[in-house]
Amino acid sequence: MNNEAVRKSRVIYWASGIVSICGIIFEVLFGALGSYILGDGVKQYTLTISLFLTGMGIGASLSEKVMKRLIITFVWIEFMVALIGGFSSFMMFGMTAFAPAGSDALFLYLITFTVGALTGVELPILIRKANEIGVELSRSTARVLFSDYAGGLIGGLLFAFYLRPQMGMVKSAFFVACINLGVAVIVLYLFRYEIKKMAIHVTAAVVIGVLLVGGLFFGEEMAFSFEQKLYQDPIIYMEESSYQKIVLTKEQGDTRLYLNGSLQFSSSDEHRYHETLVHLPMAQAESHKEVLVLGGGDGLAARELLEYSDVEEITLVDLDPAVTNLAKTNHHLLKLNEGSLLDERVSVHNKDAFQFLEQADQFYNVIIIDLPDPNNESLNKLYTREFYSLVRNHLKPGGATMIQATSPVFATEVYWTISETVAATGLHIENFHVGIPSFGDWGFVMASREPIDVSQLEITKETEFLTSDLLKSLTVFGKDEDREIVNKDGEIVSLEPNTLIDPNLIQKYEHAWQYY
Numbered sequence: 001m002n003n004e005a006v007r008k009s010r011v012i013y014w015a016s017g018i019v020s021i022c023g024i025i026f027e028v029l030f031g032a033l034g035s036y037i038l039g040d041g042v043k044q045y046t047l048t049i050s051l052f053l054t055g056m057g058i059g060a061s062l063s064e065k066v067m068k069r070l071i072i073t074f075v076w077i078e079f080m081v082a083l084i085g086g087f088s089s090f091m092m093f094g095m096t097a098f099a100p101a102g103s104d105a106l107f108l109y110l111i112t113f114t115v116g117a118l119t120g121v122e123l124p125i126l127i128r129k130a131n132e133i134g135v136e137l138s139r140s141t142a143r144v145l146f147s148d149y150a151g152g153l154i155g156g157l158l159f160a161f162y163l164r165p166q167m168g169m170v171k172s173a174f175f176v177a178c179i180n181l182g183v184a185v186i187v188l189y190l191f192r193y194e195i196k197k198m199a200i201h202v203t204a205a206v207v208i209g210v211l212l213v214g215g216l217f218f219g220e221e222m223a224f225s226f227e228q229k230l231y232q233d234p235i236i237y238m239e240e241s242s243y244q245k246i247v248l249t250k251e252q253g254d255t256r257l258y259l260n261g262s263l264q265f266s267s268s269d270e271h272r273y274h275e276t277l278v279h280l281p282m283a284q285a286e287s288h289k290e291v292l293v294l295g296g297g298d299g300l301a302a303r304e305l306l307e308y309s310d311v312e313e314i315t316l317v318d319l320d321p322a323v324t325n326l327a328k329t330n331h332h333l334l335k336l337n338e339g340s341l342l343d344e345r346v347s348v349h350n351k352d353a354f355q356f357l358e359q360a361d362q363f364y365n366v367i368i369i370d371l372p373d374p375n376n377e378s379l380n381k382l383y384t385r386e387f388y389s390l391v392r393n394h395l396k397p398g399g400a401t402m403i404q405a406t407s408p409v410f411a412t413e414v415y416w417t418i419s420e421t422v423a424a425t426g427l428h429i430e431n432f433h434v435g436i437p438s439f440g441d442w443g444f445v446m447a448s449r450e451p452i453d454v455s456q457l458e459i460t461k462e463t464e465f466l467t468s469d470l471l472k473s474l475t476v477f478g479k480d481e482d483r484e485i486v487n488k489d490g491e492i493v494s495l496e497p498n499t500l501i502d503p504n505l506i507q508k509y510e511h512a513w514q515y516y
Contacts, residue, residue: 007170011190014184016123019078020151022183023119025159025176026085027052030112032159033169035376036245036260038105043510048148049488051109052116059120066121067426071191074157075201078184081118081206084111084178086212089169093223106484111465161242170223228369231258236482237330241322248332255440255476257298259323261374267336268439270300273442275466276474277370277402278304278433283457286398288367289313294382295354295370297323299337302346305368306338307461313352314346315362315365321350351355354381367391367401374414374498374505375404383418383505386496388425393451400448401427408443408481415443416483417495417505422447424497430454432474433481441481 028047034044066073088111092104099123163172163229185205186367233251240246247258265273278301282288287494288310293301297318318324327333328341341348347355353371369391374383381387391401403422408415423429436442446452454475459468477483498505 002377008190009130011187012126015074015128015187017151017154018179018183019081019119021155021158022081022085022180023115023122023174024155024161024438026081026088026115026119027112028156028174029164029169029176030088030108030115032164033089034105034108035114036169037092038108041268043166046306047109048112051112052119055113055116055118056120056133059117060124062117063121063124064124070125071187072134072195072201074129075116075184075188076204078180078187079204081115081207082177082180082184084118085115085180086174086215086468087219088115089173089227090219090223093170093440116149116227121395124516165228165240165242168220170220171216172237174212174219177214181205181212201426209363212403224228232256232454236332237326238327241320243320243322246320246322246326248330250332252487255336257333262372262375262429264298264372265300269437269439269462271438272434272466273302274300275402275463276432277301277368277404279369279459279461279463279466280432280444280457280471281400281402282308283368283459284400284446284448284452285366287396288481290362290364290369290396291315291366292364292394293317293368294356295372296368297327297511298333299324299327300341301338301368302343304461305336305366306340306343306345311345314343315349315364316346317349317353317356319350319352324348324350354387354390357387357394360394363394363396363399365396365399367395367399369401369403371404374509377503379507380498380503380506381500383421383498384503385421385424385499388422388427388447392425392447394472395427395449397449400446400452402436403445403447405443405445406509407439408438408477411509412481413495414505415481417498417508419445419483420495421505422497428452430475431477433477434474 027036030052031045031048034048037400038044055194090112092108134169147200162173167175174271188198188201188205191416195201214235221246231249233248233254233256236250237248238246244260245258247261249256249258253267257264282305288308289316291305291311293305293314295318296316297320299316300348302314302316305311316324324341328339329336340346340503353369369382371382375379388403395401403418404416405415419429421429422445425447427449428451428453430446432446433441433443454471456470457468459471496502496504
């Protein structure tokens with residue numbers, strides 16, 4: 001090959017690597033969008049990856065129909081990827097805010113398949129163009145595929161560690177689309193002598209570029225106004241952490257925290273939740289010296305615990321440092337948690353709760369488990385017999401643990417499966433539920449090495465809701481939320497413990513909450 005052919009072939013290899021980076025970023029971006037907006041992260045990532053790869057396969061098959069004008073076809077493929085992929089996140093938030101229920105999922109899957117199909121056309125065209133220039137087919141195929149696979153790794157790392165946490169999903173989509181457009185423009189310029197009607201292609205590139213740059217600078221603000229419609233009250237704080245989207249809203253004194261769109265608390269009634277979560281196990285435990293809180297990064301459970309003067313050490317384990325930092329610095333949360341995470345008795349560890357218990361050698365008098373509901377695989381492991389066995393192994397004799405266990409009304413089978421799973425560790429259990437206006441009827445499971453006698457429990461601290469006389473009533477469940485769950489055939493459902501090997505809770509949870 002002459003020098004010009006060598007130069008063009010190198011550009012093709014670089015182009016294949018760069019568009020592969022963009023392709024993998026769009027793939028995982030669509031999975032993240034599905035997880036955030038539609039819920040059930042494992043399901044959404046599975047569907048988006050499957051649709052994207054299927055689209056790639058169909059696109060690769062269709063590429064054989066392109067017999068001529070390989071470069072201009074590649075350029076217009078990049079134009080379409082840039083335009084569709086760039087506006088994908090922006091449009092998803094718009095669909096969620098304004099479109100009928102269910103259409104947002106259909107839109108996401110259609111976008112995913114379309115971008116996947118366009119991506120599938122790219123590499124075969126580049127391989128054939130390299131071969132047309134003079135590179136042997138075996139060599140052109142190997143080099144383009146190497147660039148593709150290496151680009152896939154780089155794209156995944158970029159999205160996970162830079163784009164999503166630093167730029168968010170809307171800006172990331174526009175930014176990556178600008179790169180696709182840049183590749184198209186470079187290739188267009190390099191092969192300009194092979195292309196007819198150059199002005200049309202340049203004009204299209206300029207128009208798309210203006211739209212993408214406008215989206216990069218103003219799209220997030222507009223998407224924010226769309227997202228505001230997803231929440232009942234005005235958004236006063238929003239952050240995209242490495243783990244989740246954190247949103248604070250406030251209206252007429254009611255402050256609410258949302259993680260990935262799920263309500264964590266409302267300041268108007270959170271005292272009902274946290275008083276039940278904390279004061280019941282504190283009443284059961286013989287000592288309060290050392291307390292472990294798993295979850296509870298908002299500091300509200302720690303606030304209740306600090307009312308006990310005999311508490312010497314509170315270890316709080318929450319995965320996301322963005323949540324605990326917010327609880328330490330945001331004046332709305334500081335007012336609610338009374339600066340609990342800044343207390344010298346509280347030590348914060350930003351770690352996975354399962355891994356923390358596996359590695360810890362300390363024992364605790366009280367363990368409070370205030371974790372998000374088991375709506376995906378990573379959270380499901382925190383509701384398994386293996387996890388509760390670790391909790392049991394770190395509980396001192398005479399100690400007690402309290403577990404938030406979702407709603408026995410909305411997710412009856414889920415609640416009692418959690419209860420069954422805790423009991424499978426050999427701990428004695430007692431079931432409680434309390435009405436919380438912002439959540440509905442909410443369930444808890446208390447466990448101890450010793451038998452639990454609710455009539456002997458006494459609330460000794462000043463509370464807004466909980467009293468000693470009220471405790472017995474919290475153990476009484478209505479017929480539609482009781483342990484005996486009857487299926488459509490009139491048979492009593494047998495509940496098996498949730499385990500790492502048999503994670504039966506996720507499907508139950510998804511089925512239970514699909515209409516709420």
